[in-house]
Amino acid sequence: MASPRGTIFLTGANGGLGCGIVSKIISTPELAGHHGIYAVRNASSAAALKSTLRKAPTSHTYDIISLELYKLANVREVVDAINSRVAKGKVPPIRALILNAGYNDLGHESFTEEGFETSFVANYLGHWLLTLKLLQSMDAENGRVVVVSSNSYDVNHPVHNIDGYYKEEKWKVFFREDNIDAIAKGTWSSNKDDLPRKAGTRRYGVAKMCAVMMVLELQRRLDADPALKGISLVTIDPGSMGTGLTRRGSWFIRTILFPMIVPLLAPLLTWLNPNGDVRTVSKSSNDVVEAAFETGPRLRGKYLNGSELQEIVPEALDAKKRAMVWRDSVKYTNLTEQDTPLINWK
Numbered sequence: 001m002a003s004p005r006g007t008i009f010l011t012g013a014n015g016g017l018g019c020g021i022v023s024k025i026i027s028t029p030e031l032a033g034h035h036g037i038y039a040v041r042n043a044s045s046a047a048a049l050k051s052t053l054r055k056a057p058t059s060h061t062y063d064i065i066s067l068e069l070y071k072l073a074n075v076r077e078v079v080d081a082i083n084s085r086v087a088k089g090k091v092p093p094i095r096a097l098i099l100n101a102g103y104n105d106l107g108h109e110s111f112t113e114e115g116f117e118t119s120f121v122a123n124y125l126g127h128w129l130l131t132l133k134l135l136q137s138m139d140a141e142n143g144r145v146v147v148v149s150s151n152s153y154d155v156n157h158p159v160h161n162i163d164g165y166y167k168e169e170k171w172k173v174f175f176r177e178d179n180i181d182a183i184a185k186g187t188w189s190s191n192k193d194d195l196p197r198k199a200g201t202r203r204y205g206v207a208k209m210c211a212v213m214m215v216l217e218l219q220r221r222l223d224a225d226p227a228l229k230g231i232s233l234v235t236i237d238p239g240s241m242g243t244g245l246t247r248r249g250s251w252f253i254r255t256i257l258f259p260m261i262v263p264l265l266a267p268l269l270t271w272l273n274p275n276g277d278v279r280t281v282s283k284s285s286n287d288v289v290e291a292a293f294e295t296g297p298r299l300r301g302k303y304l305n306g307s308e309l310q311e312i313v314p315e316a317l318d319a320k321k322r323a324m325v326w327r328d329s330v331k332y333t334n335l336t337e338q339d340t341p342l343i344n345w346k
């Protein structure tokens with residue numbers, strides 16, 4: 001069997017979009033020639049992923065690994081094991097790192113063992129640590145990190161007018177302090193402030209904002225790093241899809257709207273407006289995979305709405321705020337020089 005061309009590392013591989021991405025990989029011969037590292041919460045179950053992989057060609061090599069993004073110690077263990085395998089040549093360097101796992105709690109607020117708000121860690125901080133540590137195993141010439149984000153990061157997006165998540169003046173700006181402790185610890189937009197679905201959507205939104213800021217800030221640092229400047233990041237909003245993301249929502253959201261109405265309407269709505277608010281999982285999976293494998297400078301540090309480039313909102317472009325989010329991320333994860341090959345890591 002030919003050696004794989006490179007590695008594709010995908011988080012949230014057992015979820016709706018994750019399985020769609022895997023389907024796309026295994027049904028495209030040039031992509032199936034890569035080694036897949038498919039990260040799920042529990043590798044011994046992951047039924048949806050395993051069922052998807054039954055259709056893989058025999059030439060497709062892969063590992064299914066367990067990863068709990070909200071346990072930072074687990075992120076460290078998992079990455080150390082992958083880095084060691086890449087260093088020993090057991091798997092090829094990572095050509096595409098797809099940060100797809102996502103968590104949206106529209107009901108109960110929850111916290112990690114280290115006291116962080118779960119949404120913040122699952123959508124952002126765990127992925128930030130994973131990426132910084134995995135840089136040493138990335139393909140230094142063409143490595144691409146794809147961050148799956150959401151229009152929830154944009155307080156002015158018209159879709160939020162329906163439920164008024166960001167209607168009050170105090171929610172129109174995410175970062176008002178000189179640190180992000182309230183966001184990281186969940187005292188910002190806690191369930192005491194509002195209806196859980198609104199407070200939870202904002203916590204999800206700010207975590208996605210941090211993820212978009214990571215794309216800009218890490219790209220800036222990579223561009224100035226002689227050994228890593230070939231690596232690029234791009235972020236992509238996949239649109240609303242009928243997946244499991246909203247399973248912690250109200251009865252209507254979790255049993256009717258997302259499992260039934262959205263999948264029913266998505267093919268027609270995607271056909272009418274391919275990058276509109278509602279999309280099929282298949283269209284968004286194609287968009288993510290194309291973003292991961294397009295070479296050249298077009299997508300470096302950019303934001304894709306599906307398959308079209310979109311302006312990044314001004315708060316994410318604020319260099320001072322981005323530096324603050326970065327600084328606090330270093331602090332929360334206890335990142336050290338030994339963790340990452342990035343020269344400007346502090």
Ligand SMILES: NC(=O)c1ccc[n+]([C@@H]2O[C@H](COP(=O)([O-])OP(=O)(O)OC[C@H]3O[C@@H](n4cnc5c(N)ncnc54)[C@H](OP(=O)(O)O)[C@@H]3O)[C@@H](O)[C@H]2O)c1
Nearest residue numbers: 012014015016017069070101102122150240241243244245
């Ligand atoms: N669906 C939408 O309408 C929509 C809209 C905009 C953006 N997105 C983004 O699209 C991406 C894919 O989500 P999806 O729609 O496919 O939802 P999904 O079906 O719920 O998949 C998300 C996956 O992330 C995993 N995950 C969550 N928390 C994790 C953690 N702490 N550690 C490791 N894995 C974790 C989940 O594992 P478990 O199943 O084991 O919890 C699940 O497999 C997410 O980044 C989401 O924010 C989705």
